[in-house]
Amino acid sequence: MNAAGHERITIIGGGASGVLLAVHLLRQPSSDLRVTLVERRGQFGQGVAYSARQRDHRVNVPARGMSAFADDPGHFYRWLQQTGEPLPDGDYTFVPRRLYGRYLEDVLREAAALRPGRLQVLSEEVLAIRQNPSGTDVALANGTSIAGHVGVLAVGHETQPARSRGIAVRVGADDDTPIDPYAKVMILGSGLSMVDAWIALAEADHRGPILVVSRNGLLPRGHRDVPPISIDAADVPFGTNLGYIMRWFRALVRETQAAGGDWRSVVDGLRPYNQRIWQSWSERTRRQFLRHVRPFWNVHRHRVPPHLHQRMVDAVASGQVTLIAGHFLDVSRHEDMARATIRRRGLPAEATETIDVARVYDCGGVSVDVRASSNPVIRDLVASGAARPDALNIGLDVTTTCDVIPAEGAVSGRLFAVGPLTRGRFFEIEAIPDIRVQCATLARRLATGS
Known part of the structure; x- marks a missing residue:
């Protein structure tokens, strides 16, 4: 990979994943990068998660864990202090999600100021992305296109359509009209x-x-302010079957609680290994987890x-x-x-x-079947064979370095994906602490060409 071949990078999606990648790209020592960030809604950093309207729609990670930069964990908390926002629990405060969207906008603005003229933001819908020998061509709904060297899919969560002929509604949608306050x-x-x-x-x-x-x-x-326990990688049973690792996990919880600890400390102590555990499992074990264990894991993890x-x-x-x-x-x-x-x-x-x-x-949550995507660029990529669903159909198939894998299996080095779209490879890739690391790693690769 040649760094000179990655001067123009087009990021499709301006939610948290797209903004974090753009920020990390602009903060790279290289001055050659030019970044175009395309978001159809025209609101950058907000996406599905951080555009919530109610004040009590809050992030589910305390402020201390929400920095855009893993190597500067206090960045978000310092920003909060400057806003004058009430912080009743210090850096353990859970802030409104819309406020975090403002933070991402500010971080993007600051990164753009570091590289004047290097960031272009567009409020347009992407219909397709085509690869060619020199790079990529991104087709927009307005009939124009963006030529670049690299394209990155950062489309974030995709909400499932409401079920049953539209009778069931989504919170905050146009059909979520006022109802009798005493109604069932x-x-x-x-x-x-x-x-x-x-x-x-x-x-x-x-x-x-x-x-x-x-x-x-x-x-x-519910959260509780307890520290994670320290778990040695040598003690984690990577690659075992689901029954074995569940017995190991429950035994560790019992041991921690018997010593006066909290089960949350075990869940959080395991977090650095979650992606590695997922990747060590067979496809059969992953399917078993999704079917039988995920609901129980989600209520404790999220x-x-x-x-x-x-x-x-x-x-x-x-x-x-x-x-x-x-x-x-x-x-x-x-x-x-x-x-x-x-x-x-x-x-x-x-x-x-x-x-x-x-x-x-x-409230069935986000869509987890990429084959049913309503996003035109995802549909086009899969239909054309430029991308393929992962084995579980919960995202696009990508390499461990985020290259999108086409139907025939040979990656081009010109198309990548970050964030929830890569959940089939990484699984735990929906929260800021995980996405920021993924974006920083990909930004370094694209900036250095290695």
Whole structure:
């Protein structure tokens, strides 16, 4: 790879992943890089996660872990102090997500000032990216194109379309209109997207019953300010089957708790090895994890701020929120209500239940089947064979150095991907602490040509 061949880099997607990559590229010692950042919404650094409107839609990592730079962990906290934002728990504060979006915008602005004239930002939709012997050509919806040496896909999370003919709605969507504050509401899914829906209802002073339906009926756990335990890599059972590593993990939790520690310390202590564990597993083990373990892992790994968790626990205890472990089957219109059909877990197939509610919120989370992507550039790449889904279809197939792998398998060194689109290779690549490392590593490679 020749550094001189990577002077013009086009990044498709201006959410957290795209902004972090652009920032790390502009901060490279090389002065030859020119970066074009393309985002169809025209808002840079916000994406799905950091454009949330409610103040209590908060990041689920404390301020101390949200710096854009792994080698300067206090950067975000210093920025927060300069804003005058209330920080009741110091660097353990969980800030509003929209505020973090502002931080990313500021970081991008500062990086651009370091390299005047080297950053171009475009508010356009990308339809396709084509590779040629000299680089890439990015086709825009306005009929123009961008020529460059390298293209990077940083399209971030893609939200699943709401289920059941649009009767179920997304939080904050145009059809999420005001409802009777005493009406019964159903939320599909019990992960972090459900927390967003519950917060929106709480901020609207909703007092009616809220039914939360998910496969396992589990609430995300709450954070606690405890340090991670130190785990030696030699003690981690890489490459073993799922049963073995789960027994090892549970034994480590019991041992830690018996010594007066907290299970969170084990989950966080394992974090530096999560990607390596995933990559050491066979495809069969990965599938088993996604099917049987991921819901339980997610509620412990992707936790919510302590005060929000306590509010949710209180809402369940008071009876306003009811957790239902089961399967959502269908929803239809019934007069001015939505009639949802569910089957509770453990019951036979014919034991269905219908419930009339004023609103169904679909909080099934982000799309994890890249074959069903609504993004035109992803669809075009897969259809043309320039990219292929990973073995589990949860993202695009990439190398460990983020090269996009085409259908025939030979990488070109001209097309890369970062962020959640690479989850099939890295799995744990959805939070800032992981994405910033991935982006910094790729930026060094593109700047140095090695």
